[in-house]
Amino acid sequence: MTRYHVESGSEAALTTIGAGAISAAFVKDITLERDDARATHIVSAVGTSSLEKGTSFVRDNIPSSPVPCIYASYEEVYQDASVEVVYIGTPHAFHKKNCLDAIAAGKHILCEKAFTINAREAEEVLAAASAKGVYVMEAMWTRFHPLVQDLRKALFTDKLIGDVRRTFCDFGQDHKLGSLGPESRLKNLSLGAGSLLTIGIYSLTWGLLTLDEHIGTNASQAEILADQHLVDGVDVATAIILRYPATGRQGMLSSTSEFKNSYDFCRIEGTEGYVLLGGPYASSPSEFSVWRNRSAVSDVPTERQQTRPIFEKKYENSGFGLYREADAVALDIAAGRRGNEIMPHEETMRVMRMMDEIRRQGGAAFPQDAPDPTGSLSLASNKELFTFDYSAPKANSKNWIGIYHTTGGGPDDEKQVSPSLRWAYAPDAKGSLNIKAPIGGGNFKVYFLADDGYKWIAKPIEVSAKETGNPDELKIMSWNLWYGGTKVNNYHDEQVKFLSGAGVDVVGLQEASGDHAKRLGEALGWNWHQDGGDNSVGIISRLPIIKKHSMIGRGSGVQLALKGDTSKPFNFWSAHLAAYPYGPYSFCFENKSVEEVTADENEAGRPSQIKQVVDGTKSQRESKDPYVLVGDFNAPSHLDWTSANKSSHCDKSFDWPTSKIPIDAGLVDSFRKVHPDPKVVSGNTWSPIYPKNADDWEGQPEPQDRIDFIYGTSKLEVKGSEVRIAGTPNAYPDHRDNEWTSDHRSVVTTYKMP
Ligand SMILES: NC(=O)C1=CN([C@@H]2O[C@H](COP(=O)(O)OP(=O)(O)OC[C@H]3O[C@@H](n4cnc5c(N)ncnc54)[C@H](OP(=O)(O)O)[C@@H]3O)[C@@H](O)[C@H]2O)C=CC1
Numbered sequence: 001m002t003r004y005h006v007e008s009g010s011e012a013a014l015t016t017i018g019a020g021a022i023s024a025a026f027v028k029d030i031t032l033e034r035d036d037a038r039a040t041h042i043v044s045a046v047g048t049s050s051l052e053k054g055t056s057f058v059r060d061n062i063p064s065s066p067v068p069c070i071y072a073s074y075e076e077v078y079q080d081a082s083v084e085v086v087y088i089g090t091p092h093a094f095h096k097k098n099c100l101d102a103i104a105a106g107k108h109i110l111c112e113k114a115f116t117i118n119a120r121e122a123e124e125v126l127a128a129a130s131a132k133g134v135y136v137m138e139a140m141w142t143r144f145h146p147l148v149q150d151l152r153k154a155l156f157t158d159k160l161i162g163d164v165r166r167t168f169c170d171f172g173q174d175h176k177l178g179s180l181g182p183e184s185r186l187k188n189l190s191l192g193a194g195s196l197l198t199i200g201i202y203s204l205t206w207g208l209l210t211l212d213e214h215i216g217t218n219a220s221q222a223e224i225l226a227d228q229h230l231v232d233g234v235d236v237a238t239a240i241i242l243r244y245p246a247t248g249r250q251g252m253l254s255s256t257s258e259f260k261n262s263y264d265f266c267r268i269e270g271t272e273g274y275v276l277l278g279g280p281y282a283s284s285p286s287e288f289s290v291w292r293n294r295s296a297v298s299d300v301p302t303e304r305q306q307t308r309p310i311f312e313k314k315y316e317n318s319g320f321g322l323y324r325e326a327d328a329v330a331l332d333i334a335a336g337r338r339g340n341e342i343m344p345h346e347e348t349m350r351v352m353r354m355m356d357e358i359r360r361q362g363g364a365a366f367p368q369d370a371p372d373p374t375g376s377l378s379l380a381s382n383k384e385l386f387t388f389d390y391s392a393p394k395a396n397s398k399n400w401i402g403i404y405h406t407t408g409g410g411p412d413d414e415k416q417v418s419p420s421l422r423w424a425y426a427p428d429a430k431g432s433l434n435i436k437a438p439i440g441g442g443n444f445k446v447y448f449l450a451d452d453g454y455k456w457i458a459k460p461i462e463v464s465a466k467e468t469g470n471p472d473e474l475k476i477m478s479w480n481l482w483y484g485g486t487k488v489n490n491y492h493d494e495q496v497k498f499l500s501g502a503g504v505d506v507v508g509l510q511e512a513s514g515d516h517a518k519r520l521g522e523a524l525g526w527n528w529h530q531d532g533g534d535n536s537v538g539i540i541s542r543l544p545i546i547k548k549h550s551m552i553g554r555g556s557g558v559q560l561a562l563k564g565d566t567s568k569p570f571n572f573w574s575a576h577l578a579a580y581p582y583g584p585y586s587f588c589f590e591n592k593s594v595e596e597v598t599a600d601e602n603e604a605g606r607p608s609q610i611k612q613v614v615d616g617t618k619s620q621r622e623s624k625d626p627y628v629l630v631g632d633f634n635a636p637s638h639l640d641w642t643s644a645n646k647s648s649h650c651d652k653s654f655d656w657p658t659s660k661i662p663i664d665a666g667l668v669d670s671f672r673k674v675h676p677d678p679k680v681v682s683g684n685t686w687s688p689i690y691p692k693n694a695d696d697w698e699g700q701p702e703p704q705d706r707i708d709f710i711y712g713t714s715k716l717e718v719k720g721s722e723v724r725i726a727g728t729p730n731a732y733p734d735h736r737d738n739e740w741t742s743d744h745r746s747v748v749t750t751y752k753m754p
């Protein structure tokens with residue numbers, strides 16, 4: 001991500017996704033100090049596949065800038081509400097998905113060349129961007145080189161070589177394909193490998209820029225004749241003849257992955273002279289020279305030794321030269337443009353269509369070129385949500401329509417990822433089907449799938465259902481998953497079903513170490529925070545995550561955007577305090593005194609753990625923004641262990657320090673606010689599956705307690721609070737097939753938000 005400051009004074013945040021070779025060059029380049037800067041770029045985040053990779057990427061390429069935020073997944077980039085522009089530096093095959101995901105999250109995009117695998121994908125991306133109103137540009141950096149403008153002026157305005165007749169351009173690199181593994185983007189067809197999309201696109205670009213004064217929709221129609229040499233389906237060499245019927249101009253354009261081209265990579269011939277373009281790569285020109293045509297000179301080694309050019313110009317880049325396109329993006333966005341005039345959408349489409357035709361003639365076909373599925377799926381208008389009209393090539397009783405969350409979970413690659421939220425068979429060749437909208441509303445992606453499997457019959461569609469309930473209210477849940485839920489069969493499906501039906505907006509999870517928050521967030525299509533996976537706590541949220549706070553001891557927190565509005569931050573924390581020694585056992589099984597239990601609490605460290613989170617978030621608690629702290633405190637509350645309620649707690653009353661600390665800091669126990677008398681509503685969350693102890697005091701009645709809490713600042717109005725569970729769980733050890741996947745109940749509080 002770069003935060004850049006443009007000439008006009010505005011700023012936007014840009015994230016690099018894919019920490020590969022070009023992303024490295026890009027971030028290095030845009031953070032260079034240079035005299036011709038039209039925007040200042042500060043890299044502030046990177047989206048990559050692992051923290052380790054991101055850390056070395058930052059260390060090696062952005063040593064002097066402020067340390068960027070490293071996201072170990074691209075999803076987290078899209079969830080970061082402060083990211084405005086995404087730079088996509090992944091293999092060609094991922095450009096479409098990366099673009100669509102970023103667009104869906106409302107991000108502007110600078111996407112590496114080739115823009116997508118084929119024109120159909122490019123159309124889809126541009127249509128999505130236009131529908132969302134976001135900026136997109138193909139990162140065809142060479143077009144932004146000042147040489148291009150000078151050259152086109154020399155050719156078409158000053159006509160230094162008379163009438164342009166022919167362009168020869170070759171881009172060759174020795175990619176040493178024999179030594180590359182099948183996973184290489186240069187060798188793997190499904191990643192978009194091939195000389196054409198990798199480097200031939202530059203030769204084609206030089207042809208288009210030098211044989212025609214115009215680009216995009218104003219350009220003349222060129223005919224194409226092409227040949228490709230394929231190895232394992234990948235084009236190792238591509239040769240293109242461009243022919244302009246209106247003028248008779250010709251382009252002889254080529255690329256190869258086997259040999260390096262010569263320094264003078266391009267020659268443009270006209271009726272009165274010719275131009276030579278030179279540079280280390282055909283993508284990176286460094287000079288051009290204009291020569292007069294000669295008639296009968298045959299015995300001199302090169303033109304340059306024989307005579308002098310009538311014009312020549314050499315160029316130096318401050319760095320690699322990628323900063324020019326980045327500046328253009330910054331200026332465009334600051335000016336409110338949604339595309340760029342040097343690399344307009346129409347030109348991207350023209351190049352993609354030409355490359356499709358070159359591949360059609362040459363034979364390089366990507367798996368992504370397979371035709372669209374032939375069935376159809378649409379949302380029936382003016383009918384009950386969700387009623388779908390569908391058609392399939394033929395009837396099949398096992399064809400089905402499944403509803404998933406928009407982000408994650410759906411069979412985008414025609415493979416199962418996670419269970420659908422709702423589904424039903426669509427058995428006819430043509431029909432209409434109603435499926436109940438998932439509870440809680442939101443954005444959904446709907447798939448029409450073949451024969452109890454995941455092959456698409458039609459392209460998926462996106463549908464929305466309005467949230468039910470009061471938009472000013474927010475439902476918060478605290479839920480200890482119990483080893484992520486893994487103690488119960490089919491836990492993932494059961495958890496997703498429970499959460500998607502619970503109507504909650506934000507969930508603080510405990511025992512979510514590893515990737516359980518990520519897993520659930522992705523399956524639900526919610527935002528999530530996992531804290532690297534080493535800690536027990538996680539957060540999933542329908543609200544966008546603006547910022548992830550650093551861990552404070554046993555608490556993890558995020559800043560959420562209320563109603564998706566980043567100017568309305570809401571600080572939310574989830575904590576999980578140490579489990580042993582467990583105070584109610586000390587009282588009820590060991591008959592310890594108040595002093596001994598106090599010592600046990602301190603030995604467990606729980607009071608200092610909750611104090612650390614409460615004190616560490618003082619400025620958030622005391623700010624005007626809403627603040628909520630939830631968690632499994634592994635200790636009951638002094639509001640429950642009152643002298644009036646002794647009979648429920650081994651005839652003991654006790655001021656549990658872990659519940660006093662938040663309250664002394666001004667927080668409100670939301671459950672007790674709504675249900676002030678513990679004798680009337682206990683709110684016990686421990687434990688739905690342990691009526692009897694299964695530990696050292698096996699068989700004795702397990703102390704039942706409220707140990708999971710939701711605390712909010714006193715400014716927040718509590719509208720309701722309850723304990724939630726799914727089904728009627730069997731007690732341990734017969735819990736394996738429970739619908740309820742935890743050993744705790746969950747607690748849900750509804751707040752009225754400001
Ligand atoms: N403008 C220019 O001069 C150049 C442009 N390019 C273009 O940039 C893009 C990337 O090329 P380049 O940087 O050379 O490629 P690299 O292979 O060096 O890097 C691509 C990155 O994409 C991410 N990625 C995600 N999924 C995969 C996958 N399945 N296989 C490999 N990588 C994956 C990885 O980052 P992570 O692990 O961090 O997610 C990887 O490091 C291409 O479109 C290419 O044409 C390339 C070179 C020069």
Ligand SMILES: O=C1OC[C@@H](O)[C@H](O)[C@H]1O
Pocket residue numbers: 173198199281283
């Ligand atoms: O875009 C590119 O230009 C430079 C080359 O080195 C690289 O392989 C290619 O993808």
